[in-house]
Amino acid sequence: MSAIDSSVPSGEYTYLPIERVHIGPGIITRLRDELDRIGSRRLFLVTGQSIAQKTDLIARVEHAAGTKLAGVFSEIKQHAPMSGIRRATTAIRESKADSLVSLGGGSPIDSTKIIVKELSEDFQRPAIPHIAVPTTLSAAEFSHIAGMTDEKLNRKTGFRDLRMVPRLIFLDPELTIPTPGWLWASSGVRSLDHAAEAVYSPNHQPYVDTLALKAIHLLFQNLKNSTENPADLMSRLNCQLAAWMSFAGVVSVGTGLSHSIGRVIGATWNIPHGITSCLTLSEVMRMEAKRNPERLALIARAEGKNTEGVPTDEAALDAADGVADLVRRLGLSKRLRDYGISKG
Incomplete structure (x- = not known):
C-alpha cells in the first residue's frame, strides 16, 4: 500500500441519521402529514416558559398537528437543568405519548434528546420519534450532542450519541418571529x-x-x-x-x-x-x-x-x-x- 500524500486532503465524514428537514414559511402545516406517516396519535410538546407564556406558538403547533396534544411540558430552563428533564420524562410516560415535539432553542431541543434516551432505556428499546421545531439559531436540532446542567455541581454535562438526533426537523421562519x-x-x-x-x-x-x-x-x-x-x-x-x-x-x-x-x-x-x-x-x-x-x-x-x-x-x-x-x-x-x- 502506498503512503498517503499529506498534501492532498483526506479524512472522513459522518452523516447524522436525520430523516427529513422541512424548510420554508408556513411549512409547519405539514406536521399533520408527518404524524400520519409515522403513525403518531399522541404528540407531546416540550418547551420553555417564555414560549408558553408569551407566544401563541404552542397553539399553532397543535393546530398544525390536527389533533389535541397529549400533553405539554413548559418548564425547561436555560442550560437544561437535570431536574426539569426528569419531571418532563415522568410527565411524558404518564401521558402515554407516542411522539415528541421540541419547540424553542437549544435547551428544549437538547432536553428532548435526553428524554428520548431515557425513555428508550439508553436505546435498548425503540426510540420515540422526536420532531424538532427550532425558534433560534443554536443548531441544536442538527446535533448528536445533548447538554444538561447538574444543578448540585453547577456543572454542564451531557451525552454524545448519533441516535439522539431528531428524526424530523421543521425550519419555519414564521415561527421564529416572536423570538427576542x-x-x-x-x-x-x-x-x-x-x-x-x-x-x-x-x-x-x-x-x-x-x-x-x-x-x-x-x-x-x-x-x-x-x-x-x-x-x-x-x-x-x-x-x-x-x-x-x-x-x-x-x-x-x-x-x-x-x-x-x-x-x-x-x-x-x-x-x-x-x-x-x-x-x-x-x-x-x-x-x-x-x-x-x-x-x-x-x-x-x-x-x-x-x-x-x-x-x-x-x-x-x-x-x-x-x-x-x-x-x-x-x-x-x-x-x-x-x-x-x-x-x-
Missing part, C-alpha cells in the same frame, strides 16, 4: 462559532469547509437585518439555513477552544451559549490567526472582506475583527462585566 432580538442575534453568533471553529479545526476538510464558509457568508449578510426586521422571512430563513450548514462539520471535525471556554462560562454563570460565543469567539480567533493564518483568511473572505493583495497574517486578524464588529453591530457585548462576571 437579543436571543436571535446571539444564537446566530453561536452558529458563527460552529462554522468558524470547523474551518480552523486541525481536522478540517473540503466538504465541511464549503458548508461552513457559506454559513459564515449568510450570517454576515443576514443576521443583523433579520434581527432588526424579523418579518423579513427570506433573511430569517437564510439564517436558519446558515445554522444548519454551520453544524455540518461538528461530528466529523469537532469544535475548538471557543466552545470549550463557553461551556464553562455558561454553566458557571448561567449565561446563554449564544452570549458565551460573543465573549469568546473573536478572542480565540485572534489566537488562531497566529497559528493558522491561511484558514482565518478564508473566514475573512467569507465575511465579505476584500483580501486581494492583503498579507495573509493581516487578513487572518481581519477575520477576528469582523466577528467583534458584528457582535457590536448586533447590540451585543463581548465584555464579561456586562453579564455580571467580575474578576473576583
Whole structure:
C-alpha cells in the first residue's frame, strides 16, 4: 500500500441519521402529514416558559398537528437543568405519548434528546420519534450532542450519541418571529462559532469547509437585518439555513477552544451559549490567526472582506475583527462585566 500524500486532503465524514428537514414559511402545516406517516396519535410538546407564556406558538403547533396534544411540558430552563428533564420524562410516560415535539432553542431541543434516551432505556428499546421545531439559531436540532446542567455541581454535562438526533426537523421562519432580538442575534453568533471553529479545526476538510464558509457568508449578510426586521422571512430563513450548514462539520471535525471556554462560562454563570460565543469567539480567533493564518483568511473572505493583495497574517486578524464588529453591530457585548462576571 502506498503512503498517503499529506498534501492532498483526506479524512472522513459522518452523516447524522436525520430523516427529513422541512424548510420554508408556513411549512409547519405539514406536521399533520408527518404524524400520519409515522403513525403518531399522541404528540407531546416540550418547551420553555417564555414560549408558553408569551407566544401563541404552542397553539399553532397543535393546530398544525390536527389533533389535541397529549400533553405539554413548559418548564425547561436555560442550560437544561437535570431536574426539569426528569419531571418532563415522568410527565411524558404518564401521558402515554407516542411522539415528541421540541419547540424553542437549544435547551428544549437538547432536553428532548435526553428524554428520548431515557425513555428508550439508553436505546435498548425503540426510540420515540422526536420532531424538532427550532425558534433560534443554536443548531441544536442538527446535533448528536445533548447538554444538561447538574444543578448540585453547577456543572454542564451531557451525552454524545448519533441516535439522539431528531428524526424530523421543521425550519419555519414564521415561527421564529416572536423570538427576542437579543436571543436571535446571539444564537446566530453561536452558529458563527460552529462554522468558524470547523474551518480552523486541525481536522478540517473540503466538504465541511464549503458548508461552513457559506454559513459564515449568510450570517454576515443576514443576521443583523433579520434581527432588526424579523418579518423579513427570506433573511430569517437564510439564517436558519446558515445554522444548519454551520453544524455540518461538528461530528466529523469537532469544535475548538471557543466552545470549550463557553461551556464553562455558561454553566458557571448561567449565561446563554449564544452570549458565551460573543465573549469568546473573536478572542480565540485572534489566537488562531497566529497559528493558522491561511484558514482565518478564508473566514475573512467569507465575511465579505476584500483580501486581494492583503498579507495573509493581516487578513487572518481581519477575520477576528469582523466577528467583534458584528457582535457590536448586533447590540451585543463581548465584555464579561456586562453579564455580571467580575474578576473576583
